[in-house]
Amino acid sequence: MQKKPTKSKRNLFLLLAGLGLLVLIAIFVLFQLVSGFFGNSLNHAEEASKIGPTIDGVGCYHETIRRQQACTNPVCEVSASTFFPICVGTAKSAETICQGVPDFNTAWKEGITFKTNPQWAQDKCRELREQDISRCVKLMKNLPGSCDARKQEKKN
Numbered sequence: 001m002q003k004k005p006t007k008s009k010r011n012l013f014l015l016l017a018g019l020g021l022l023v024l025i026a027i028f029v030l031f032q033l034v035s036g037f038f039g040n041s042l043n044h045a046e047e048a049s050k051i052g053p054t055i056d057g058v059g060c061y062h063e064t065i066r067r068q069q070a071c072t073n074p075v076c077e078v079s080a081s082t083f084f085p086i087c088v089g090t091a092k093s094a095e096t097i098c099q100g101v102p103d104f105n106t107a108w109k110e111g112i113t114f115k116t117n118p119q120w121a122q123d124k125c126r127e128l129r130e131q132d133i134s135r136c137v138k139l140m141k142n143l144p145g146s147c148d149a150r151k152q153e154k155k156n
Helices: 007-054 057-069 074-081 083-090 104-109 119-127 133-140 143-155
Strands: none
Touching (some): 074 083
């Protein structure tokens, strides 16, 4: 004669099954977020390469802001920000947007990734008459690499 499972064993089984299901749901949601981020980032990068040559660096900034404002979640906003450095790198003119931006090595040494509001970025945002300085500064931190790449192209 077989013993019936005890109530505590059945409860433990249900608990473990529930936790397993929860983990699967979490993995699915995370996968959707990550794949959406990279998929959108690739779309923004491709579009930046096409649009960049038709506008200047300031236009790239305004287009990036427009894309971010159309977003409904933070993942979309971060993804949309990938548009800016690529657009500036391919823009027909970037002298205005790159003026006053430190070279990448200087910016790195000054701790561009750690400083929340580098002075040059704040100045650039004021020059653009940007209302949301915080958002603007986050975008400006991408400029040193793009502006350096443009300077290198001119030398070659």
